[in-house]
Amino acid sequence: MTQRITIRDAVLNKLQILSGYAFPPPGTTEEIDSKNLPAIVVGFATENIEHEMHGGTGRQLDLTIAAVVKTSGDVYAALDQAAEEIEHALQDATLENTCDLFLLNQTQFALDQDHPLGEVRLTYTVQYSTEPSAL
Template sequence: MTQRITIRDAVLSKLQTLSSFTFPPPGTTEEIDPEKLPAIVVGFSTENTDHEMYGGSDRQLDLTVAAVVKSRGDVYAALDQAAEEIEHALQDATLDNTCDLFLLSQTQFALDQDHPLGEVRLIYRAQYSTEPSAL
């Protein structure tokens, strides 16, 4: 298992303490059932790598934690509540020592104008290092 999967699984483990959300399988491309909202999907966004002389690397992995909510009232209030719950669950700066540093870097909001749906995407950056190759 790669460090990317280890970090993703640690994020999912922390988020699954949030009992008000459902969790579609990681990497799913199927539409989320509106009856199972709110839902959280975790995925990779980008990874930047700085190589060291002897084969190791410093990496910055961006993960997206997307919460989809349905609300007949103020959808922004529902999105804000979801973001707050996610941020609270993911406040460990080393994500149980799965990485050197784990921090929120960006939050995005989107609405579906045809349905009472909204999505909040929280982008987290996980910094970690790989071991240099043996000489």
């Protein structure tokens, strides 16, 4: 298992404390439909790599956490609540020592104008290092 998957799984484990959310299996969005909302999906965006001396690498991964909500009320209020809950669950700056640094970098909000749906996408910057493979 790669360090990326270890970090993703650590995020999912931390988010499991949030009640009322569906968590589709990692790597898929197939189970997201209006019956299974609100839902939280964890994925990867980009990863920058800096090669270090002696073959190791410093990595900066952008990990995304998207909460999809449906409401007949104020969609922005529901999205704001989801973002607050996610941020509260992910306050550990090392994600229980799975990485060197785990920090919120960006929050984006989007609405579906045709339906009472919205998405809040939080992007966390994750810094970690990998060691060179032994030959």
